[in-house]
Amino acid sequence: MNKLTMVSAALCLAMGTSVYATPGEGEQGSSNGQPFQTINERIDILEMELGDAIALINNRLNLIEQEQIEQNIKIAFLESSIAALEVRVTTNENDIATLTVIQDLQGQLIDALRTDLTALEIRVAQNENDIAALVLADAAMQALITAIQGEIVTINARIDANDADIAVLQQRADALEQQLAQVNAELQTKQARVTGICAAGSSIREIDANGNVTCEADDANATFETYRSSGTVDVDSSIFLTKTVTNNRSCLSGYRAVGGGHSVNGSLGVGNVRASFPTSDTNWRVIGYFDSAGSRTLTTYVVCTRIMP
Incomplete structure (x- = not known):
């Protein structure tokens, strides 16, 4: 529309x-008739x-x-x-x-994951058991470590003590080396074993470095005398230590040394004699070597004859 x-x-x-609003009105109804x-x-x-x-x-x-x-x-x-x-x-x-x-x-993935989760739970339970065993083993290991540490402290203390002992031994070894050097020097001048003899009516006049003798006719006024000197040797019984001792014996005035010897005695061992030789016409020397603890007596002998005028 x-x-x-x-x-x-x-x-x-x-x-x-409008028309039908006033029904009945007409000519007669109007006011002016219109x-x-x-x-x-x-x-x-x-x-x-x-x-x-x-x-x-x-x-x-x-x-x-x-x-x-x-x-x-x-x-x-x-x-x-x-x-x-x-x-x-x-x-x-x-x-x-x-x-x-x-x-x-x-x-599907969730189902697979659930299956894996179940397997993992089983493994976790096994791991927990293993961890418990490892904890016990660790505790035992810690106790062992503590004990070892205590042993280490003890060993370190012993090592320190040993170091001190080693220092003492080193000092004594140095002293021994000096003594050995002295012995070697003295051995260079040692008297060889006497091998010669004199016939009846004669006596030894001289002994050379090789042990050979020079004889001379006996003098009716000639005399032989034996002299001896002794020295005590003490070795520390707490450690193993070698000790070298030198002992000398001389003739009286007017006598000459023609021989010598030694003897060693003691309750704890005798030791060794490294050298026995004359150091001059009137002196005899013995060098002893001892390698065990105890007290010993080293005796040196010298055989002397009177010097003829």
Whole structure:
């Protein structure tokens, strides 16, 4: 229905309403006896009211048209939105199908993980038992370590004591080396074993370094005398230590040494004699070597003869 049709319908509705609004009025009912004059006045009024109504209707129609345009825009927007939603719904349906497949795979994976979890729980229980055993073993190991540390402290103390003993032994070894050097020097001048003898009526006059003798006829006034000297040897019984002792014996004035010897006695061992030799015409020397603890007596003998004028 267009505007003109709507306005005509509204005019007819207004005129019909005006004509039939005062039924029974006519020529006799008018105040001046002029029925058409009254009708004309009413028509004028109706025309004015009709103009106002038409203007109002036109305004309303304009508003309706504007609202219709806006609704068409909204409808077009909604149709576009619906089309986009249909695309999204289609996409979502595809995604749902994909997610359904993924969910099935995840379910299978979860079942596999549950199986692995059960196996892991069993292994964890076994590991816990192993850990408990290791804790006990660690406690025993700690106790052993503590005991070993105590032993180490004791051993270190013993090592320190041994270091001190080693230092003492080193000093004594140095002294022994000096004594051995002295013995070796004295051994270079030792007297060889006497091998020569003199016939009856003669006596030994000289003994050379090789042990050979020179004889001379006995003198009726010649005399032989034996002299001896002794020295005590003490060796520390707390450690094993060698000790070298030198003992000398000389002839009296007017006598010459023609021989010599030695003897060693003691309750804890006798030791060894390394050298027995004359150091001059009137002196005899004995060098003893002892390598065990105890007290001993080293005796040196010298055989002397009187020097003839």
